[in-house]
Amino acid sequence: MLVNGAPWPVATVEGAQYRLRILNACNARRLDLRLDPGRPLTQIGTDGGLLAQPLRHEHFVLAPAQRLDAIVDFSAYPPGTAVSLVNDFGEGRMGEVLRFRVGERAPDGFRLPGRLSTIEPLGPPAVTRTLHFQAGGTKGWLINGELFSPHAIAARPALGSVEVWRLVSDFHHPVHLHLNPFQVLSRGLAGPGPFDAGWKDTIDLRPAEEAAIAIRFDGYRGKYVFHCHNLEHEDMAMMGNFEVT
Numbered sequence: 001m002l003v004n005g006a007p008w009p010v011a012t013v014e015g016a017q018y019r020l021r022i023l024n025a026c027n028a029r030r031l032d033l034r035l036d037p038g039r040p041l042t043q044i045g046t047d048g049g050l051l052a053q054p055l056r057h058e059h060f061v062l063a064p065a066q067r068l069d070a071i072v073d074f075s076a077y078p079p080g081t082a083v084s085l086v087n088d089f090g091e092g093r094m095g096e097v098l099r100f101r102v103g104e105r106a107p108d109g110f111r112l113p114g115r116l117s118t119i120e121p122l123g124p125p126a127v128t129r130t131l132h133f134q135a136g137g138t139k140g141w142l143i144n145g146e147l148f149s150p151h152a153i154a155a156r157p158a159l160g161s162v163e164v165w166r167l168v169s170d171f172h173h174p175v176h177l178h179l180n181p182f183q184v185l186s187r188g189l190a191g192p193g194p195f196d197a198g199w200k201d202t203i204d205l206r207p208a209e210e211a212a213i214a215i216r217f218d219g220y221r222g223k224y225v226f227h228c229h230n231l232e233h234e235d236m237a238m239m240g241n242f243e244v245t
Contacts, residue, residue, distance in 0.1 A: 001087070001090070001093070001094055001096060001097055003097060003098045008093070008096055008097075008098065008099070009098050009099075010098070010099045010100075010101060011098065011099070011100050011101070012100075012101045012103060013074050013100045013101070013102055013103065014074065014102075014103050014104065014105070014106035015074050015075040015077070015079060015102055015103060015104055015105035015106055016073075016074060016075055016105070016106040016107075016108040016110075017071055017072070017073045017074070017075070017108055017110050017112075018071070018072050018074060019044070019069065019070070019071055020068075020069070020070050020071075020072055021045075021067065021068075021069050022062065022067065022068045022069075022070065023065075023066075023067050024062040024063060024064050024065065024066050024067075025064070025065075026064050027064065027230070027231040027232065028064060028230045028231060028232055028233075029064070029089070029090075029094075030061065030062070030063050030064070030089055030172065030174075030204070031061065031062045031087045031089055031090075031097075032059055032060075032061050032087060032088040032089040033059060033060050033061075033062065033068075033085060033086070033087060033088075033097065034058060034059035034060070034085075034086060034088065035072065035083055035084070035085060035086075036083070036084045036085075036086050037077070037081070037083065038058065039072070039073065039076055039077070039083075040056045040057060040058060041056070041057045041058075041059075041060055041068075041070040041071075041072065042054050042055070042056050042057075042070055042071040042072075042073075042112065043055045043056070043057055043060065043068060043069065043070050043197075044069050044070065044071055044112070044116055045067075045068075045069025045116075045198065046066075046067060046068065046069065046197065046198040046199065046200060047065075047066060047067050047181065047198075047199065047200045047201045047202055048181035048198065048199025048200060048201055049117065049181075049198070049199055050069070050116040050117040050198070051116055051117065051119075051197050051198040052115070052116060052117055052118065052119045052197075052198070053114055053115055053116055054071070054112055054114070054116065055197060057194070057195075059088065060195060061089075061195055061204065062195075062204075063172070063174035063202060063204035063229070064174050064202075064229045064230060064231070065174055065176050065201075065202045065229040066174065066200075066202045066204065071112060074100065074102050075105055075106075075108065077102045078102070079102055079103060079104050079105070080101075080102065081101075081102045082099055082100070082101055082102075083099065083100040083101075083102060084096065084097070084098070084099045084100075085097040085098050085099075085100075119183075119198065119199065121183070122162050122182075122183055122214040122215070122216055123162060123214060124162070125162050125163050125164040125214065126157075126158070126161040126162060126163060127155075127157065127161070127163045127164075128163070128164045128165075128166065129154075129155055129163060129164070129165050129166065130165075130166040130168065131143055131144055131154070131165055131166070131167055131168070131240075132144050132145070132168045132170075133167065133168065133169050133170065133171075133173045133175065133205065133228060133238065134169075134170040134171075135170060135171065139237075140236035140237040140238070141228065141233040141236045141237060141238035142237070142238065143238060143239070143240045144240075146240075147237035148227075148237040148238070148239040148240065150241070152240070152241060153223070153241050153242065153243050154226075154240040154241060154242055155242040155243075156242070156243050156244075156245050157215075157217040157242065157244055157245070158217070158244075158245055159217060159218065159220075159221050159244050159245065160216070160217070160218050161216070161217055162214060162215065162216045162217075163214070163215055163217070164185065164212055164213070164214050164215075165182075165212070165213050165215065166210060166211075166212050167203065167205055167210065167211050167212075167213065168209075168210045169205035169206065169207060169208065169209050169210075169211075170207065170208065171207050172204070172205065172206060172207060172230070173205045173228045173230065173233065173238070174202050174203070174204050174205070174228060174229040174230060175202065175203050175205055175226065175227075175228060175229070176201060176202040176226065176227060176228075176229040177201055177202075177215065177224075177226045178224040178225050178226065179217065179219065179220070179224045179244070180215055180216060180217055180218065180219065181199035181200060181201045181215075182199070182200055182201070182203075182213040182214060182215040183199065183200070183213065183214045184196035184200060184203060184211065184212075184213055185211075185212040185213060185214055186211065186212045187209060187210075187211045188209065188210060188211075200213075202229055217244045220244065221244045221245060222243070222244060223241055223242070223243045223244075224241070224242055224243075224244070225239055225240065225241055225242075226239070226240055226242060227239035227240070
Protein backbone atom coordinates (compact mmCIF):
# COMPACT_ATOMS: atom_id res chain seq x y z
CA MET A 1 0.00 0.00 0.00
CA LEU A 2 1.55 3.27 -1.16
CA VAL A 3 0.78 6.68 0.34
CA ASN A 4 2.09 9.55 -1.80
CA GLY A 5 4.39 7.04 -3.47
CA ALA A 6 5.87 5.63 -0.23
CA PRO A 7 5.09 2.16 1.20
CA TRP A 8 3.58 2.24 4.73
CA PRO A 9 4.98 5.67 5.69
CA VAL A 10 5.22 7.13 9.18
CA ALA A 11 4.31 10.79 9.84
CA THR A 12 5.07 12.75 13.01
CA VAL A 13 2.18 14.95 14.13
CA GLU A 14 1.63 17.33 17.02
CA GLY A 15 -1.14 16.84 19.55
CA ALA A 16 -3.55 19.02 17.57
CA GLN A 17 -6.23 18.84 14.90
CA TYR A 18 -5.20 17.97 11.35
CA ARG A 19 -7.10 18.07 8.08
CA LEU A 20 -6.49 14.99 5.93
CA ARG A 21 -7.43 14.81 2.25
CA ILE A 22 -7.57 11.14 1.25
CA LEU A 23 -7.90 9.88 -2.33
CA ASN A 24 -8.35 6.21 -3.11
CA ALA A 25 -5.96 5.97 -6.08
CA CYS A 26 -5.99 2.17 -6.28
CA ASN A 27 -6.82 0.71 -9.66
CA ALA A 28 -9.53 -1.60 -8.27
CA ARG A 29 -9.21 -1.91 -4.49
CA ARG A 30 -11.96 -0.56 -2.21
CA LEU A 31 -10.78 0.74 1.18
CA ASP A 32 -12.51 0.62 4.57
CA LEU A 33 -10.53 3.11 6.65
CA ARG A 34 -10.43 3.65 10.41
CA LEU A 35 -8.01 4.82 13.09
CA ASP A 36 -6.36 2.40 15.52
CA PRO A 37 -6.56 3.14 18.47
CA GLY A 38 -10.05 4.14 17.48
CA ARG A 39 -11.18 7.75 17.29
CA PRO A 40 -13.83 9.23 14.99
CA LEU A 41 -13.05 10.62 11.56
CA THR A 42 -14.94 13.91 11.25
CA GLN A 43 -15.85 14.25 7.59
CA ILE A 44 -15.99 17.79 6.23
CA GLY A 45 -15.72 17.16 2.49
CA THR A 46 -16.08 14.66 -0.31
CA ASP A 47 -15.38 14.38 -4.06
CA GLY A 48 -16.85 17.76 -5.00
CA GLY A 49 -16.06 19.96 -2.00
CA LEU A 50 -17.34 20.76 1.48
CA LEU A 51 -20.36 19.09 3.05
CA ALA A 52 -23.25 21.14 4.41
CA GLN A 53 -22.23 20.17 7.96
CA PRO A 54 -19.60 17.89 9.55
CA LEU A 55 -20.33 14.17 9.88
CA ARG A 56 -18.66 11.79 12.33
CA HIS A 57 -17.71 8.27 11.24
CA GLU A 58 -16.10 5.38 13.07
CA HIS A 59 -14.88 4.14 9.66
CA PHE A 60 -15.17 5.28 6.06
CA VAL A 61 -15.43 3.28 2.80
CA LEU A 62 -13.77 4.71 -0.32
CA ALA A 63 -14.04 3.18 -3.79
CA PRO A 64 -11.41 3.95 -6.45
CA ALA A 65 -11.42 7.70 -7.35
CA GLN A 66 -13.46 8.74 -4.30
CA ARG A 67 -12.12 11.35 -1.88
CA LEU A 68 -12.55 12.11 1.81
CA ASP A 69 -11.77 15.35 3.64
CA ALA A 70 -11.58 14.65 7.38
CA ILE A 71 -10.50 16.33 10.61
CA VAL A 72 -8.54 14.11 13.02
CA ASP A 73 -7.90 15.38 16.55
CA PHE A 74 -4.55 13.95 17.63
CA SER A 75 -4.75 15.85 20.94
CA ALA A 76 -7.08 13.04 22.08
CA TYR A 77 -4.05 10.69 22.18
CA PRO A 78 -1.27 10.79 24.80
CA PRO A 79 2.11 11.98 23.47
CA GLY A 80 4.11 9.06 22.11
CA THR A 81 1.07 7.14 20.87
CA ALA A 82 1.38 5.36 17.53
CA VAL A 83 -1.87 5.79 15.60
CA SER A 84 -2.44 3.68 12.50
CA LEU A 85 -4.77 4.33 9.60
CA VAL A 86 -5.89 0.81 8.71
CA ASN A 87 -7.86 -0.72 5.84
CA ASP A 88 -10.29 -3.38 7.07
CA PHE A 89 -10.86 -4.57 3.49
CA GLY A 90 -7.17 -5.50 3.19
CA GLU A 91 -5.45 -8.74 4.09
CA GLY A 92 -1.98 -8.92 5.64
CA ARG A 93 0.13 -5.84 5.02
CA MET A 94 -2.57 -4.44 2.69
CA GLY A 95 -4.56 -3.79 5.84
CA GLU A 96 -1.92 -1.24 6.87
CA VAL A 97 -2.01 2.22 5.27
CA LEU A 98 0.16 4.60 7.31
CA ARG A 99 1.12 5.43 10.88
CA PHE A 100 1.15 8.70 12.83
CA ARG A 101 3.49 9.27 15.77
CA VAL A 102 1.83 11.74 18.12
CA GLY A 103 4.09 14.37 19.65
CA GLU A 104 3.50 16.91 22.40
CA ARG A 105 0.31 18.92 22.70
CA ALA A 106 0.35 22.06 20.59
CA PRO A 107 -1.71 25.24 20.79
CA ASP A 108 -4.76 24.73 18.61
CA GLY A 109 -7.31 27.52 18.25
CA PHE A 110 -9.25 25.85 15.46
CA ARG A 111 -12.95 25.26 16.10
CA LEU A 112 -14.93 23.34 13.51
CA PRO A 113 -18.09 25.27 12.57
CA GLY A 114 -21.43 23.50 12.58
CA ARG A 115 -22.22 24.82 9.08
CA LEU A 116 -19.71 24.39 6.26
CA SER A 117 -21.58 25.20 3.05
CA THR A 118 -25.01 25.34 1.43
CA ILE A 119 -25.93 22.48 -0.88
CA GLU A 120 -28.92 23.17 -3.10
CA PRO A 121 -31.16 20.12 -3.69
CA LEU A 122 -31.47 19.30 -7.39
CA GLY A 123 -34.80 18.80 -9.09
CA PRO A 124 -37.25 18.24 -10.52
CA PRO A 125 -35.66 16.16 -13.30
CA ALA A 126 -36.41 16.77 -16.95
CA VAL A 127 -35.50 13.16 -17.81
CA THR A 128 -34.94 9.89 -15.90
CA ARG A 129 -32.61 7.34 -17.48
CA THR A 130 -31.65 3.78 -16.51
CA LEU A 131 -28.12 2.47 -17.05
CA HIS A 132 -27.13 -1.16 -16.41
CA PHE A 133 -23.49 -1.93 -15.57
CA GLN A 134 -22.83 -5.62 -16.16
CA ALA A 135 -20.33 -8.26 -17.15
CA GLY A 136 -20.35 -9.29 -20.78
CA GLY A 137 -18.32 -12.50 -20.57
CA THR A 138 -15.52 -12.58 -23.12
CA LYS A 139 -16.83 -9.34 -24.68
CA GLY A 140 -15.76 -7.23 -21.71
CA TRP A 141 -17.75 -5.06 -19.29
CA LEU A 142 -20.92 -3.48 -20.66
CA ILE A 143 -23.24 -0.51 -20.13
CA ASN A 144 -26.81 -1.27 -21.26
CA GLY A 145 -25.44 -4.30 -23.07
CA GLU A 146 -22.94 -2.32 -25.17
CA LEU A 147 -19.17 -1.95 -25.24
CA PHE A 148 -17.73 1.56 -25.44
CA SER A 149 -17.73 3.22 -28.83
CA PRO A 150 -16.38 6.74 -29.32
CA HIS A 151 -19.25 7.36 -31.74
CA ALA A 152 -22.21 6.17 -29.60
CA ILE A 153 -24.10 8.66 -27.41
CA ALA A 154 -25.96 7.25 -24.41
CA ALA A 155 -27.64 10.53 -23.38
CA ARG A 156 -28.13 14.05 -24.73
CA PRO A 157 -29.02 16.30 -21.78
CA ALA A 158 -29.82 19.94 -22.44
CA LEU A 159 -27.47 22.55 -20.99
CA GLY A 160 -28.83 23.67 -17.62
CA SER A 161 -31.21 20.73 -17.23
CA VAL A 162 -31.42 18.27 -14.32
CA GLU A 163 -31.62 14.55 -14.96
CA VAL A 164 -31.96 11.52 -12.68
CA TRP A 165 -29.90 8.48 -13.64
CA ARG A 166 -30.85 5.09 -12.21
CA LEU A 167 -27.68 3.01 -12.03
CA VAL A 168 -28.07 -0.77 -11.81
CA SER A 169 -25.09 -2.98 -11.00
CA ASP A 170 -24.17 -6.66 -11.13
CA PHE A 171 -20.84 -6.24 -9.30
CA HIS A 172 -18.80 -3.57 -7.51
CA HIS A 173 -18.65 -0.64 -9.94
CA PRO A 174 -17.42 2.81 -8.86
CA VAL A 175 -19.30 4.85 -11.47
CA HIS A 176 -17.69 8.21 -12.32
CA LEU A 177 -19.17 11.09 -14.36
CA HIS A 178 -17.17 13.82 -16.07
CA LEU A 179 -18.18 17.51 -16.30
CA ASN A 180 -20.58 17.91 -13.33
CA PRO A 181 -20.87 16.55 -9.79
CA PHE A 182 -24.08 14.90 -8.66
CA GLN A 183 -26.16 14.16 -5.58
CA VAL A 184 -27.02 10.63 -4.46
CA LEU A 185 -30.81 10.37 -4.02
CA SER A 186 -31.29 6.75 -3.01
CA ARG A 187 -29.94 3.23 -2.81
CA GLY A 188 -32.61 0.62 -3.42
CA LEU A 189 -35.71 1.57 -1.43
CA ALA A 190 -33.72 3.59 1.10
CA GLY A 191 -32.13 7.00 1.00
CA PRO A 192 -28.45 7.77 0.41
CA GLY A 193 -25.85 5.65 2.21
CA PRO A 194 -23.70 6.84 5.12
CA PHE A 195 -20.83 7.84 2.79
CA ASP A 196 -22.97 9.52 0.07
CA ALA A 197 -23.35 13.04 1.48
CA GLY A 198 -22.47 16.16 -0.48
CA TRP A 199 -21.41 16.68 -4.09
CA LYS A 200 -20.11 13.43 -5.57
CA ASP A 201 -18.49 12.59 -8.88
CA THR A 202 -18.09 8.86 -8.14
CA ILE A 203 -20.62 6.50 -6.57
CA ASP A 204 -19.67 3.11 -5.14
CA LEU A 205 -22.24 0.74 -6.62
CA ARG A 206 -22.38 -2.59 -4.81
CA PRO A 207 -23.34 -5.97 -6.32
CA ALA A 208 -27.00 -6.26 -7.36
CA GLU A 209 -27.67 -2.68 -6.26
CA GLU A 210 -29.72 0.11 -7.82
CA ALA A 211 -28.95 3.73 -6.97
CA ALA A 212 -30.41 7.02 -8.20
CA ILE A 213 -28.33 10.16 -8.71
CA ALA A 214 -29.35 13.70 -9.76
CA ILE A 215 -27.11 15.76 -12.06
CA ARG A 216 -27.39 19.32 -13.32
CA PHE A 217 -25.61 19.61 -16.66
CA ASP A 218 -24.19 23.11 -16.71
CA GLY A 219 -20.99 24.90 -17.59
CA TYR A 220 -20.23 23.74 -21.12
CA ARG A 221 -21.80 22.03 -24.07
CA GLY A 222 -19.96 19.13 -25.65
CA LYS A 223 -19.26 15.42 -25.41
CA TYR A 224 -18.13 13.84 -22.12
CA VAL A 225 -17.71 10.34 -20.73
CA PHE A 226 -18.96 8.33 -17.78
CA HIS A 227 -17.36 5.05 -16.80
CA CYS A 228 -16.54 2.50 -14.14
CA HIS A 229 -13.42 3.67 -12.27
CA ASN A 230 -12.23 0.12 -11.67
CA LEU A 231 -9.45 0.48 -14.23
CA GLU A 232 -9.67 -3.13 -15.39
CA HIS A 233 -13.37 -2.67 -16.11
CA GLU A 234 -12.81 0.69 -17.79
CA ASP A 235 -10.01 -0.74 -19.94
CA MET A 236 -12.40 -3.52 -20.99
CA ALA A 237 -14.85 -0.97 -22.44
CA MET A 238 -17.16 -0.13 -19.47
CA MET A 239 -17.54 3.49 -20.60
CA GLY A 240 -20.16 5.61 -22.33
CA ASN A 241 -20.54 9.07 -23.86
CA PHE A 242 -23.06 11.79 -23.11
CA GLU A 243 -23.41 14.99 -25.06
CA VAL A 244 -24.62 18.23 -23.50
CA THR A 245 -26.62 20.14 -26.13
